[in-house]
Amino acid sequence: MSEPPAFHPVVLLPTYNNAPKLIGVLEQVVALGHTALVVNDGCTDDTAELLEGFIAELADVSSVTVVHHERNRGKGAALRTGFNEARKLGYTHALSMDTDGQHDPADAAALLNATEAQPTALVLGTRDANDPDYPSANRVGRVFSNLCIFIGSGRRIEDSQSGYRVYPLGLVETIQCRAGRYGYEAEILTRSGWAGCPLVQLPIRVIYPPGEERISHFRPWMDSLRSAALHLRLFVRAVLPLPFKKWPPPEEVKDEADALPKQAWWKRVLLWFDPRELVRSARRDRVSQMSVAAGLGVGAFVANLPVYPVQTLVAVYLAKRLHLHPVSTVAGSQLAFPPVGLALIFAAIYLGHFVLTGEPPRWSDFSELGSLSFSEIRGLMHEYFLSWWIGGVTLGTVIGLATFALGIMLLKWVPVESEGVVVASNRSPSGGAVAEGD
Structure with a gap:
């Protein structure tokens, strides 16, 4: 046959x-x-x-x-x-x-x-x-x-x-x-x-x-x-x-992949974080330029999430999975630094609590944070953590899109090498x- x-x-x-x-x-x-x-x-x-x-x-x-x-x-x-x-x-x-x-x-x-x-x-x-x-x-x-x-x-x-x-x-x-x-x-x-x-x-x-x-x-x-x-x-x-x-x-591409030269992992990481590539992306073409703005937007989204201990890691992970430059994504996540970060936290909790209950949170719960015991802080987190997540995702989406749009407007003035x-x-x-x- x-x-x-x-x-x-x-x-x-x-x-x-x-x-x-x-x-x-x-x-x-x-x-x-x-x-x-x-x-x-x-x-x-x-x-x-x-x-x-x-x-x-x-x-x-x-x-x-x-x-x-x-x-x-x-x-x-x-x-x-x-x-x-x-x-x-x-x-x-x-x-x-x-x-x-x-x-x-x-x-x-x-x-x-x-x-x-x-x-x-x-x-x-x-x-x-x-x-x-x-x-x-x-x-x-x-x-x-x-x-x-x-x-x-x-x-x-x-x-x-x-x-x-x-x-x-x-x-x-x-x-x-x-x-x-x-x-x-x-x-x-x-x-x-x-x-x-x-x-x-x-x-x-x-x-x-x-x-x-x-x-x-x-x-x-x-x-x-x-x-x-x-x-x-x-x-x-x-x-x-x-x-x-x-x-x-x-199995059909294994031999070809094995024949390609391989670079040490740490060199690949250093090249990935190289800010010069970010500059090249901003000048390469319109899609690359917009991807820089997208990195800033994704970083701004992360800045609104209740992931502060691992915020930079989350930004880097999303940059990797979404093929964005890590420098722009981490830069966007710096929006969470004080005092702006504190304002974002309270705004997210307010928004999320209002979405869940139809009422604003009791601000008296937060008036003496510095004097609360560990168990009291844990109870406060238990009560408002879901609100923080819901508000953080919602607010982060809005701020992320606004940051993306602003990034496009600013990068529009940077000349590109080609349109495609x-x-x-x-x-x-x-x-x-x-x-x-x-």
Whole structure:
């Protein structure tokens, strides 16, 4: 029995109410010699009829497969359906392409060639953010999405919102993503970074039609809120000291990892704390610059938590898990130093107690702290510690976000070397490959 091929790709086309553009995209894909898998995500226009007519006229009907959703379930669900069907049909990789006419099918060859050269890699097509036709709102969303993925995984992404990608089906089977709709594409970038999956980023062309002809199902408010909730969930997972699923399997990359030169642990620690790297980050690119501000914000958040004996350790731990520079995170945590720290403690206790009981705390309980016995202080802590935690987390979130915003405003005046990152393929912090610049 012959072994299954290591590289057998299919072009995956999830579509929803893009009938005016879909058939033109599909014609180009087939004309270029690719096989296509279309997922009709509950379209309510004439997509189903057009697909049926298109397939009926094909000389080789096996070149196009169509899967239908009875109702619209979102892009994430459509991608998962396509991946499952592709595996059943014996494919090893799926090249996803949007059907709104903005992706050029001719670029598929370069993406597939990169995948064939490195079959375990996730290959990402990146759009030129400086294109004058690039929507300004999308540019802002792209920067913040890139930043969230960098903080969550340490992976520098040039275009996290690009849907033109090649997925190894082994990867999507190994790292199960829960997000639906547009969140799936951001979640798999983060989780692939945790997995140590190689990443290749290549420039692609984009065809921007006139505004009245553009097809978009993105809902700014609802989808932005979903994106924020997704990244918050991923941040929480990132800080948990639990192992991540790996792709490719560790035994496949062991020999390569063993061949890499290893540096003494204490040298790595010294380099990590090197303030010169913080300065370089503030000047490298906008995402790195914003990560410096994020470090200050996370530090300010820690400053409000009732963890004073180990506050610096908590700040350093979060810096490590969230791929922030420890100097900026520890600097932000210094907000807790007296006298500001005492004000934060009382503000947190007040806020937390009010949230729990609807009433302010009895300030007479704190008027003679210096003369209280150990048992009395312990009783006071027992009564107000939960209030301190609730108020500290709430107040810390607000102050952390304000510090982050202030940091961005101040760092905005620092000139950067580039607006993006160099597109390349190399090793990630977790052992995979990422864009150059990590």
